[in-house]
Amino acid sequence: MESPKKTLGVITSVEGDVSQVGMYSMSNDAEFIWYGEILTGPKIGAYLTINQNEIKIIATVSIEKVIDQQNSIKSSEFDNRYSKNSINRIISLKTKGVIEAGKFKVTSQYVPMIGNEVTLTTLDELKIIYGIENNEPTIKLGKSILENQPIQLSINKFFASHIGIFGNTGSGKSNTLHKLYLELFRSDFYEQIKQKSQFFVMDFNGEYSSTNSDDSTRKGIFGVEIENKEIYEINTRDSIRGRKLPVERKYIFDADILAILFDARPATQVPFLRSSIKEFNEKLLTAHFDFGAYTTGTLKKILTSGSSTNQDSFQDWVDTAKKYLRNKDLFSELDQIRQINGNYKIDTPEIWFNSGSNEGITPEKLGKSGISKISEELKKLFNSLRSTPIHQLQMFLEFQKVHRTAWGKVNREHLNPLFNRIISSLQSLEKVIEVKERAIEDYKMMNVISLVHSNQEITRLIPMLLSKMIYDEQKSLVSGKSVHQTKHLIIDEAHNILNSEYRNNGDDWQDYRLSVFEEIIKEGRKFGFYLTLSSQRPADISPTILSQTHNYLIHRLVNEQDLRMLENTMPTLDKSSYQMIPCLGQGEAIITGNAMSVPVFVKIDKEELLRPTSDDIKLTDLWRRP
Known part of the structure; x- marks a missing residue:
């Protein structure tokens, strides 16, 4: 039997999707204990329920204020305003959607009306708002910031999509990217994931190349066993220490790719x-x-x-x-x-x-x-x-x-500068590439490609080369058939290779590279190829690529250009959530996109043992060492 609702007040005015509520009590409790549940009080950002017959209209608190009910004379001689019995609490609510027949949906069919009562939103209602159905497979990423409730992400809605993770340095985006896939591999589907999916991580800073492991399970940083994981240390300085990357011959000996690698002049x-x-x-x-x-x-x-x-x-x-x-x-x-x-x-x-x-x-x-x-x-x-x-x-x-x-x-004078670059580039390429007729079978379930020790030309080339190869392979594998295998490309610090600033300015590498990734993000989903991007500078990423991303985890961002880019490319990010982005703490994020009915504020859980090497350096600890 459903418990009675904790009533807070009544709708006193409605203007568009904003309603005012006259509160029955001046209570400013942050939390209420109600029939054994700890419910969030009516503070800024919290959910409240507007009851309209069988329909529950869900809204968030956007403004909170008090008004004087008894006195309005401004003379200090008679001014008794804001005495205990003279004021009333008023809050403004912004409508988000409705719960109808046990499901949450965004619609303008139902609007608040004067006289509707407002109640605390229950935990069951929160689960419906967050879009979690009882039988739906999920992973737990953290807890909601306001309600302190577990946030479950739908495996199907989230991982069968392109994902964007954005945030300033130190905001926690590396931990979020790692936690996302660590929890996926901890799910009940792991054994089948090993058989039917491959994951490729482009690691520009060496954060995910750690050999740390959980001794109790013998699993590495992503929770994957050693035999199912390979770390490719792309090292142009010391080829003996690095691991060569298997690449198919047709992708290496391609005139377009080599012209880009050699920086060949178009005309000569x-x-x-x-x-x-x-x-x-x-x-x-x-x-x-x-x-x-x-x-x-x-x-x-x-x-x-x-x-x-x-x-x-x-x-x-x-x-x-x-x-x-x-x-x-x-x-x-x-x-x-x-x-x-x-x-x-x-x-x-x-x-x-x-x-x-x-x-x-x-x-x-x-x-x-x-x-x-x-x-x-x-x-x-x-x-x-x-x-x-x-x-x-x-x-x-x-x-x-x-x-x-x-x-x-x-003219030999035209070719001499080219051959200086050819010799240098091929020497670098020989150190890091293993040319094969068939290469995709050499890769394991989890593949981390570390580029921290590679020079600039190889750092530019490898992500584009590998991405094109595995995308073409997946496209060929499932084209005209049902998707029976998937590939997941994860690019950390994605602004390094997806910057659109130089496009159409005569930079052939920029144009070719962007065309490759734009095709992937436009067409990849229907072939079972999914892209995850992580970046501290979303404004530097091609707008075409950013706009085709389906789900976002947004950490703290303060740069005006980055914020404007998010505002222009994320239709699911409402104004109140957008305004909170610069105020997010470390590890806090807004989750929004196709997988979420409404933007959700969440504190991402942090792993103590298996985590990327991205922690802030404690200088005092460093200086204490002998």
Whole structure:
């Protein structure tokens, strides 16, 4: 049997969605004990229930004041205002929605009317407001700030969506992100999660790469066993300490991605890269591809083209070959070569390479000049690099540069700056990437990619590369079918890679990267691909990406641009909740979005053992250490 309601007052005026309540008592108790339940009193932000027949209109307290009922004379001689018996308490309520047939919904069908009684909102009503149905699977994230009641999040409504976690440094957003997934893995669904879902964490600051574990369960920071978790320390400074990231060949040897990595200029360098990488991919698919014959073909053509080639092209070819073949004796004959009347000649033994076709270079000349041996050694070296195809690519591109510039089709001065960047970038890439034909099977259920020890170009590239690969894999897996597996991409400090400031300003990396992530957030949900973003600067994130996020956990933010961005992109965030954002304490957050009927203020529980390494440093403790 339902307990009687604790009545507080009656509606005395209604203006739009704001109502005034004349209180029956001046009591200002923060809490009431009512039939065994501790209920929140009528303080700012608290829920109250307006009773209208069988309908319960739910509202929050927005203003509280008193009025003098007896005296209004302002003369100090007669002024007896605010005496014990002369004042009455008035509160203003803002309507949020109604409870009808045991369910909460936002609607304008029912509005408060003068004379409706106002009562304390019961715990059962709070559960309905928070959208928790009795049989719905949930996780507990913390307790409501005002009512001190457990806040349960629907697993289905929350995790099958894109999630945004925002807050200033020190506000508790890292703890919230960690707690969200830790509680998911503590749920009754964990065994099936291991079989049907994968999680990828982009960790820019190394906060989630800790090896801390719960000795009693042998589970790591996210509550996942060691055998189901992998931490990839992407380290461009020390490749021995880092763990290489498996990436499929087609994503590494993609002209668009490499043009971005090499910062290639669109007009002069990108066309060279596109054609060269296309040829590289085609040649590697050719059975028994002979790299030595392919590259010495350029040399033979240079030797028989006479003065129609650039005068430095022969020496460019020899210098490139010497770079890779350390045996200088191989070049003893070619080092003597000189040009006489447009024809190349070797003095000892005497060999002439006359202008004309390659047919003029007989097998005997190729043998005596050392070209045959050089060709064989280049073939052996290239084949020996099959396990490190990034080295193969560098070697291929350098010989392509000689070939393309020998006859003036491409200006070598345009390519020289590009090759300085190519060598540097590929060296960094080789330290952190393992190229595979199929890579997705190498990843475990939980994968943390730590970028704290990587340089800027790799930090820019890896999140985009991995995100595109796993999204394409998921899209291919479920396209045209029902979703039977899911992938969850979690990006901490998301403003590092989702900043839209440079878009359309000639920054190809920015444009390509944003197009990748905008496609993911627009289309990913229907393919079972879900994105979680955490950032201290939501204003720096692309508005397209932010507006497509479904659920938000907002910690303290004070920057005006960040607050304005939230106001413009979150339709579920009401004005009163918005105004409270700068006042939130550490670990306090507003949860709003499709999964919540109304914004909820919650104090996030903090884990004592398993938690990210994001705690504030206590300088006095540090200085006490010997």
